[in-house]
Amino acid sequence: MAVTVRDVAKAAGVSASTVSRALANPAVVDPATRERVVRVADALGYRPNRAARGLITGRTGNIGLILPDLANPFFPSVVKAVQQRAHASDYQVFVADTDEVPQAELGLVRSLAKQVDGVILCSPRMPPAELREASGYVPVVLVNRHAGPISSVTIDTPAAMRAVVDHLVSLGHREIGYVAGPRSSWSSRQRLIGLRSATEATGVRLVDLGHFAPTFEGGRHAVQCVVASGVTSVVAYNDLCAIGMVSALRERGTVVPDDLSVVGVDDIEMSAMLHPALTTVRVPKQDLGRTAVDLLLHALADPTSRARHAS
């Protein structure tokens, strides 16, 4: 059915080896032969079967991307960036969404491992031991998470949290609530740590309001805790959650930002579409995705290189 090297070989009057070389390693074949092979190849519409090549070379030309929830607009942005960079290097991308189930992550890594050259774990929730196990199956790059021996791309959380605190302080706030994301979220913990040191430095009171789903609904649920705590300003784990809070607050008659300041993190496009727009921390989603791919391709090209940590 499909056109194979042998079909091309026959049609061009050469051996399969020559076809393979003409396409993959043009330098070693006679220019005249090469040109003929190439012409025949695309006359026949030949496309090499990546899978077969993968068996021999160990390079499938695919990368995997695992993330918690595509319904959170933060992740599609990363996916798009990853894809762009991957396609530019002739890689295809497997995307898998765990639906915020941390236990699903390792299984996905395993089932992807044989089909991809490497995996990007975006905001993984799995415990460190599993992280190590995962990176034993296949080269791994982390996004939004740091773990010693594994390459990663993160944002400068302390600086971001300092900026948030400075902003709220400049508005006159002396107490800040934090609505955390999932317990298993590394970035949520980091944000709390960042807020803690930034608030200590400025003498502001930080109130930990507990963990909530990193979703619109999660934000809505958080509101009663926020109100009960009496804080005048609150930082949410992410924009989606912040937007949920603003929505529920409005229903209670609390005006944002007059009665209560709400700050999100991620700067998803949606945040700018609201009236009034949500105050949020810009996160370079494109860069995260691009850099992750670069780190992964770098690691694939030179497997001996040490882990790198970017951004």
Add this chain to the structure above:
Amino acid sequence: MAVTVRDVAKAAGVSASTVSRALANPAVVDPATRERVVRVADALGYRPNRAARGLITGRTGNIGLILPDLANPFFPSVVKAVQQRAHASDYQVFVADTDEVPQAELGLVRSLAKQVDGVILCSPRMPPAELREASGYVPVVLVNRHAGPISSVTIDTPAAMRAVVDHLVSLGHREIGYVAGPRSSWSSRQRLIGLRSATEATGVRLVDLGHFAPTFEGGRHAVQCVVASGVTSVVAYNDLCAIGMVSALRERGTVVPDDLSVVGVDDIEMSAMLHPALTTVRVPKQDLGRTAVDLLLHALADPTSRARHAS
């Protein structure tokens, strides 16, 4: 490095064939042998290499999903549904985003063709001839598009548009503007057709306001045409566009829905998060995705079956 059938075979004291059969076709091997093989296999952490199997059986266990723009929240919803259904049948999903470049679609189909058993084209913009070409490379199922001999999943657009018109008429509107999506969008054309017959049936004037990007920005741009046309109500190609319109209208001081009614299509989650919420047409995104997978798997199981059209 990785564990292969032969490793398992050696450890279990059988041949590679037996291992393969024990795992893929348990009925034909002796229960005792089978049990031993299975135990050894997962003691060693054996995972068959899908790609190798694919070479022989022509079944890779992967499906491809191509769509115009993950940044439009409509598509992540479909992706999630597709993934769920696919994973349940032990299929992995390749996702590719064309960034609203119709010319990129066929290329993606080609580069995916050898690695997947079938492809779901969600809201494809390519011309019909290319659609036929694509379905020659690999089994294809269409979502949000209809083309005779290719299986597809669509919504009942005429009914949806009738409901929209009825709703606007019941609010007292006698003229409706339509802000179309991309020229190459089949569903945008269908929606126009649907609106046309629904408005003719009710004696309402329909104004075609031209094509715009199916994005927030596209909606903002559309506003000047909307205002210039003087219509009292407007239907946007999709929610994102409608939301952009509402945003730009608000900046001009036009109050929605008092001064102008705006209706979207898709019912993305975001539409319910706004204040006031956007009026929109519910689209069963989950069902679209699920059904598409079902149709594809059905076609794979029985390649002789004719095309089916669902929803």
Add this chain to the structure above:
DNA sequence: CTTTAGTCTGCAACCGATTGCACGCTGGGC
């Protein structure tokens, strides 16, 4: 006790591409 049917397993070929090795040919140097 032989024949026959049936079950279980292994051998070997195969899928499509890649690659080490060796052979044949050409051309320059002596």
Add this chain to the structure above:
DNA sequence: GCCCAGCGTGCAATCGGTTGCAGACTAAAG
């Protein structure tokens, strides 16, 4: 005219599974 270097190409093995075919062995039937 002969030798050696070097280029270009083909043969055959390989990757990790799968599968047709045939042989070994068991058990039931004659």
